[in-house]
Amino acid sequence: MRPQIWIADVVRALDVARTESERAQVQEMLGLVGSMPRTDFVPPPTRPPVPEHWAEAPPEPPDAEPRSEPLPRPDAEDRGEVTDPTAELPLLRPARVEGTSAPREPVEPLARPTSERVPLPHLPLLVPRWTSAILRAMLSRQVSEGPVDIPALIDTLAHGRPVTRLPRRRVPTLRYGVQVLVDRGTGMQPFRRDQDQLVGLIRTVVGADLVEVGYFSHAPQRGTGPGARWTRTEYTPPECGRRILLLSDLGLGGPPDDPHRAAPAEWAEFAGLVTRAGCSVVALSPYPPARWPGWMTRLLPLVSWDSTTTASRARVRVP
Incomplete structure (x- = not known):
């Protein structure tokens, strides 16, 4: 039975390879490509050269089981499902609930201004x-x-x-x-x-x-x-x-x-x-x-x- 290969394994293996032939060999070993090289593959950006005093990681044997870490499962958006982004947020408990007051009576609008002159109310001098x-x-x-x-x-x-x-x-x-x-x-x-x-x-x-x-x-x-x-x-x-x-x-x-x-x-x-x-x-x-x-x-x-x-x-x- 062929073991399950994750994308993380491919990324990690390609990161160790130093040449294009080694990267193609890694892909073929992991079963991601056939004998014919893929023309639509875009290689990742080349890493800067590693200093010589750094210890090189030995390549993994082809028969050894690759170490892999499971990638996170695709979320609902990748599966085409529509979810509410606020569904997982915790709900706040209301401090108090105030009752709604009775609606006020509608206010009559002011009379529209006219050209008619209305005298002001008269306040007599004597009571x-x-x-x-x-x-x-x-x-x-x-x-x-x-x-x-x-x-x-x-x-x-x-x-x-x-x-x-x-x-x-x-x-x-x-x-x-x-x-x-x-x-x-x-x-x-x-x-x-x-x-x-x-x-x-x-x-x-x-x-x-x-x-x-x-x-x-x-x-x-x-x-x-x-x-x-x-x-x-x-x-x-x-x-x-x-x-x-x-x-x-x-x-x-x-x-x-x-x-x-x-x-x-x-x-x-x-x-x-x-x-x-x-x-x-x-x-x-x-x-x-x-x-x-x-x-x-x-x-x-x-x-x-x-x-x-x-x-x-x-x-x-x-x-």
């Missing part, structure tokens, strides 16, 4: 739920038409004075109406939405028939009217007893070098005009009291037009 009470405190007049004033009646009787009429307590009323003067000057330009909104609320609180609205720029004496600037005429005070509400900064705001800014003398003239007509005036200023000059507080009663104003604070400042 909305306090505005009606603040307007009543500023615009009402005190009249002696309330219940009978018992302490005053007892005092009259105790002093032996005749009772010609029953004394009554003072109560506020809005039946005299109000004249609203709206400043459209440069300094009040940032507050026009607040002015328009407040005028509408005044009509609701007092009554549309009892509200007179006039527009002016910088000072009422320069022209006042219910419409556009070209329709304004000379200012005329209202009837006696009617309250005047002034929506103006009294020249406090606007550019410092504005040539149209009203001077303190003009406001003094206005205050004297309405006082002689028997009317009382109160100004609603969009600036805090810390910015009010002394001449302004001495000339007119002022109420701060901001979120800190309450009905009690407005009532204290109004005579």
